[in-house]
Amino acid sequence: MLDLRLLEPCSLQSSLAACADPQVLGAAPPTFKLPAVADLDGFQKAAVQMVKPAKGTTTLAFVFKHGVIVAADSRASMGNYISSQTVKKILEINRYLLGTMAGGAADCQFWQRNLGTRCRLHELANKRRISVAGASKLLANTLYSYRGMGLSMGTMIAGWDESGPGLYYVDSEGGRVEGKCFSVGSGSTYAYGVLDTGFRFDMTVDEAVELARRAIYHATFRDGASGGVASVYYVGPQGFKKMSGDDVGELHYKYYPVPEATVEAEMEDVTTS
């Protein structure tokens, strides 16, 4: 069990004050005081175990002729308990950059919002938008500096920049990989199966959106830790657009409708006069 008495109010305030200082914000990643505990390793292990159960999810992204498609489910599970069916796993970093959430929800939300801040500062300093490669590198470097401290994130950064569509996978171990097709989470294997079968580079936007929706649906069917709503976003030259958010329970009966049982007509008694 974590001993949270160590996080005293006075130390929290001083680190908040440091974060608010405009010179500190953006120059380097925010600094956090380490807990003043005798066994730091043990404390970190306990912290990791507390966050760990949260990697049940299915997220996917792929590049095709017209841009990037990003899709995800919306279930949060703590062990076997479904804690929410309405979690937003596709985070809008800015108008043309999307990030996905897998792993610790707090980690993903905080660091991707932080990434949005740093991207905006880059725009102001350089008078041009940051590239997807640059944005993903900023995030990867930040995560690398926290390597081993128990952050849990498996995120994809997808966007559109001057060189066209971009897609990178960044994780909390500090890894960063460029690619054309990724799926992350416990349901990723099922999504890959559908994605790899149906993928063609020159699909139309609608076909690509339907492929992503199907892949997420099939993952939610087979994986217990995925479910809820299948959200699909498209990122093109004009930025991102949310294409659909369908409840997976209803999608099942749309793709596999229950055949109407033929009702046998009862023979009416013919009255003989």
Place this chain on the structure above:
Amino acid sequence: MSITSYNGSALIAMVGKNCFAIASDRRLGVQFQTIATDFQRIFEIHETLYVGLSGLATDVQTMYQRLKFRHKLYNLREERNMRPETFASLVSAMLYEKRFGPYFCEPIIAGLNEDGTPFICTTDLIGAKQLSKDFVVSGTASESLYGACESMYKPNLEPEELFETISQALLSSVDRDCISGWGGIVHVVSADQVITRTLKGRMD
């Protein structure tokens, strides 16, 4: 992961007016992966006696086969069907025989006495019987199931109302559990008929 939550299951039995209902989910999984959506957990022992088994799927099937065998033998010897209380004692005894290497299943027994009054009970994995006047639940979603049943149950429901109540309780509980659900099946048993219906639930 615990051995009783390896396959995932959810079961309810409820008492109505001169009838009972027994319902289960239909998923068979291996931890988070769903293997089948038509797994049978509720078995008929005779026309007015049903047993539902939750827990490890292999033990569900083995327990059913052993119970069916013992009841058939009883039938041949006594030339009549077993009464529900007797069957419950049989289940309890068979489970306690394996006290130090138990079957990882928690049965629910539901039947109609000779006078038409319903009987339900559940046992734990080593045979502790627990009789109940209103409802019994079992499975990985048991905490949600207790909550749902406690709030939705009313005594003396007619068969159709009982069907609605037990279905809603089952579906709302399995929608909060990752490893049970994927459909449902309900048997409502009265003295003269058995109505069996499958439930259209969320398949995620």
